[in-house]
Amino acid sequence: MKATxxxxxxxxxxxxxxxxxxMKLAVEIGGYIAEIGAVLICGGLGGIMEAAxxxxxxxxxxxxxxxxxxxxxxxxxxxxxxxxxxxxxxxxVIVAASGDIVIALPGSHGTRSxxxxxxxxxxxxxxxxxxxxxxxxxxxxxxxxxxxxxxxxL
Amino acid sequence: MKATxxxxxxxxxxxxxxxxxxMKLAVEIGGYIAEIGAVLICGGLGGIMEAAxxxxxxxxxxxxxxxxxxxxxxxxxxxxxxxxxxxxxxxxVIVAASGDIVIALPGSHGTRSxxxxxxxxxxxxxxxxxxxxxxxxxxxxxxxxxxxxxxxxL
Amino acid sequence: MKATxxxxxxxxxxxxxxxxxxMKLAVEIGGYIAEIGAVLICGGLGGIMEAAxxxxxxxxxxxxxxxxxxxxxxxxxxxxxxxxxxxxxxxxVIVAASGDIVIALPGSHGTRSxxxxxxxxxxxxxxxxxxxxxxxxxxxxxxxxxxxxxxxxL
Amino acid sequence: MKATxxxxxxxxxxxxxxxxxxMKLAVEIGGYIAEIGAVLICGGLGGIMEAAxxxxxxxxxxxxxxxxxxxxxxxxxxxxxxxxxxxxxxxxVIVAASGDIVIALPGSHGTRSxxxxxxxxxxxxxxxxxxxxxxxxxxxxxxxxxxxxxxxxL
Numbered sequence: 384m385k386a387t388x389x390x391x392x393x394x395x396x397x398x399x400x401x402x403x404x405x406m407k408l409a410v411e412i413g414g415y416i417a418e419i420g421a422v423l424i425c426g427g428l429g430g431i432m433e434a435a436x437x438x439x440x441x442x443x444x445x446x447x448x449x450x451x452x453x454x455x456x457x458x459x460x461x462x463x464x465x466x467x468x469x470x471x472x473x474x475x476v477i478v479a480a481s482g483d484i485v486i487a488l489p490g491s492h493g494t495r496s497x498x499x500x501x502x503x504x505x506x507x508x509x510x511x512x513x514x515x516x517x518x519x520x521x522x523x524x525x526x527x528x529x530x531x532x533x534x535x536x537l
Numbered sequence: 538m539k540a541t542x543x544x545x546x547x548x549x550x551x552x553x554x555x556x557x558x559x560m561k562l563a564v565e566i567g568g569y570i571a572e573i574g575a576v577l578i579c580g581g582l583g584g585i586m587e588a589a590x591x592x593x594x595x596x597x598x599x600x601x602x603x604x605x606x607x608x609x610x611x612x613x614x615x616x617x618x619x620x621x622x623x624x625x626x627x628x629x630v631i632v633a634a635s636g637d638i639v640i641a642l643p644g645s646h647g648t649r650s651x652x653x654x655x656x657x658x659x660x661x662x663x664x665x666x667x668x669x670x671x672x673x674x675x676x677x678x679x680x681x682x683x684x685x686x687x688x689x690x691l
Numbered sequence: 692m693k694a695t696x697x698x699x700x701x702x703x704x705x706x707x708x709x710x711x712x713x714m715k716l717a718v719e720i721g722g723y724i725a726e727i728g729a730v731l732i733c734g735g736l737g738g739i740m741e742a743a744x745x746x747x748x749x750x751x752x753x754x755x756x757x758x759x760x761x762x763x764x765x766x767x768x769x770x771x772x773x774x775x776x777x778x779x780x781x782x783x784v785i786v787a788a789s790g791d792i793v794i795a796l797p798g799s800h801g802t803r804s805x806x807x808x809x810x811x812x813x814x815x816x817x818x819x820x821x822x823x824x825x826x827x828x829x830x831x832x833x834x835x836x837x838x839x840x841x842x843x844x845l
Numbered sequence: 846m847k848a849t850x851x852x853x854x855x856x857x858x859x860x861x862x863x864x865x866x867x868m869k870l871a872v873e874i875g876g877y878i879a880e881i882g883a884v885l886i887c888g889g890l891g892g893i894m895e896a897a898x899x900x901x902x903x904x905x906x907x908x909x910x911x912x913x914x915x916x917x918x919x920x921x922x923x924x925x926x927x928x929x930x931x932x933x934x935x936x937x938v939i940v941a942a943s944g945d946i947v948i949a950l951p952g953s954h955g956t957r958s959x960x961x962x963x964x965x966x967x968x969x970x971x972x973x974x975x976x977x978x979x980x981x982x983x984x985x986x987x988x989x990x991x992x993x994x995x996x997x998x999l
Contacts, residue, residue, distance in 0.1 A: 387600065387616065389612070389616065389617060390618075440541050445618070446541065447601075447618055447620070452779075453634050453658060458543070461540060461541050462543065463541050463544070464543075464546065464599070464618070465543065465546070465635070466601070466631060466635050467635050468631050468634065469778070469780060470777070470935070471777035471778065471779070472938050472942075472962050472965060473778055473781075473932070473938040475962075476622075476934050477620060477622050477624075480607050480621040480934075481622075483609075492962070492964045493961070493965055495979075496965070499955070499961060500934055500954070502954045504934075606933075623932070623933035624781070624932050624933065625784070625915065625931035626784050627778070627785075627930075630783075634780075646807045646808070649807040650804045650807035650808050653803040653804035653807060654780050654804050656800045657780060657804070693902075695923050695925050698925070700927070753907075755909075755926055761966060766851070768848030768849065769849050770851065771849050772852075772854065772884055772909055772926070775939070777938065777942055784930075784931065785929070785930050785931075785932075785939075788915050789928050791917075812915060
């Protein structure tokens with residue numbers, strides 16, 4: 384039997400209540416992830432997670448939402464596969480661990496915890512819009528810059 | 538933007554070292570899951586998990602492996618999306634919770650823990666080959682019987 | 692600096708809504724755990740967990756409650772140290788894993804998941820009152836029998 | 846039956862490989878926690894975790910170690926109760942969640958993830974030695990300053 388060709392997995396993290404400009408950028412980033420044939424991993428809820436998933440779906444991508452509770456109805460409408468963890472904030476670890484690369488849009492404590500775990504696991508972390516000036520996070524401001532920093536990983 | 542049409546998710550659980558006859562049945566069950574357009578959720582490792590995933594891939598299905606550790610290379614070759622949890626045995630809870638329905642082939646303590654959690658979460662649990670005679674588990678012996686008990690859930 | 696003398700840890704699991712006779716036995720078992728100088732580990736909530744903790748406290752023991760949510764106010768009044776996990780049912784894995792020995796009074800799916808994980812981790816599991824006739828569980832009916840089966844572990 | 850008087854729980858987090866000066870301060874902080882009658886919660890391993898636990902034990906305190914794996918032998922020698930989680934980095938969430946107050950000595954990504962989760966859960970977080978200049982973290986430099994910032998919580 385032929386093995387499946389496992390696609391790259393990219394986690395997108397960020398605020399559940401971002402400003403509109405960031406939502407637009409998250410949609411573009413989600414679209415880009417679909418375009419390069421990668422699977423979008425996210426926390427499955429609203430804000431950046433929903434914007435990125437909608438962008439990915441618009442380009443025919445595959446979207447995975449790693450939910451903090453047991454109820455799949457909490458997933459945003461652009462999630463193809465809902466992973467119900469029931470783990471609360473500990474689901475953040477799974478989001479970070481399941482991405483081969485983590486793209487961090489501005490967020491708050493939850494997003495910071497995901498960045499920390501991703502760095503701990505030696506994942507490439509790309510920070511968007513001068514957020515998270517933690518050592519080891521590569522900074523970008525827009526989709527063009529994302530395309531450039533992604534080159535070594537494609 | 539148009540919402541995605543989230544597909545049914547079916548978890549297949551069972552031994553990582555089953556006998557050959559069960560492997561054959563697991564392949565058939567995986568194929569059936571793909572055939573009805575559902576997503577296969579499993580623990581991502583060998584034995585029943587691998588057999589079911591290979592059957593699903595053979596029929597063009599989508600397979601999700603919820604791994605106990607952080608290393609995606611532990612996933613069997615038929616897993617499309619590897620969810621790296623690093624949670625050890627606690628990843629069993631996620632396998633059970635992420636299936637809308639749980640199909641339990643013979644296994645041991647790990648499989649039993651998944652059945653227990655699935656029942657706790659009020660999931661339909663289908664037991665294969667007179668295994669797991671726990672109250673609330675519907676018993677079947679072959680693919681034909683599986684097709685029949687699945688009718689109300691399609 | 693002198694190392695601490697880490698005491699044996701015994702997990703007591705069982706229904707959150709047991710019948711009165713079992714509550715009485717759980718109090719006795721909790722008292723016995725304190726008496727032999729062991730630490731009581733439990734899920735921290737009501738029923739068997741509360742009865743065992745109250746029995747342990749009556750004898751001056753130490754009680755640890757591993758809670759499914761983040762709110763310590765959910766702990767029963769006989770818990771000395773509340774471990775807030777926020778992990779939902781996955782906290783069951785921690786209860787089983789933190790006991791050097793697991794004593795299982797009658798319960799339902801949650802308790803069964805704990806027994807399964809304890810057996811998976813090769814812990815001695817003692818089943819009370821002909822419950823959980825799973826291979827590998829040693830059966831007892833009362834405190835006297837518990838005292839006897841505990842001898843090799845003291 | 847009389848309820849137990851649940852003591853305050855203080856989590857101490859920080860590097861597993863700190864410099865000697867910080868070890869000394871961690872011992873003092875652990876001693877202080879015991880002195881005020883609080884329970885020390887930590888990750889149970891070496892470095893800051895071990896120093897704080899040794900300080901607490903020296904003053905007759907109670908120490909809880911929340912371990913990332915299933916093996917209690919990984920606990921440092923000053924841990925009274927070892928909670929074996931098997932959860933890998935997700936155990937950080939439990940350390941943060943189980944403290945009523947979190948004291949963060951300098952550390953790296955793991956420690957940062959714990960600070961983030963503590964802030965997310967609205968816990969008071971006290972940062973030691975100008976580390977973690979995250980909004981919401983109260984900064985101190987030594988034990989005297991710790992005593993002062995702790996006053997409102999006693």
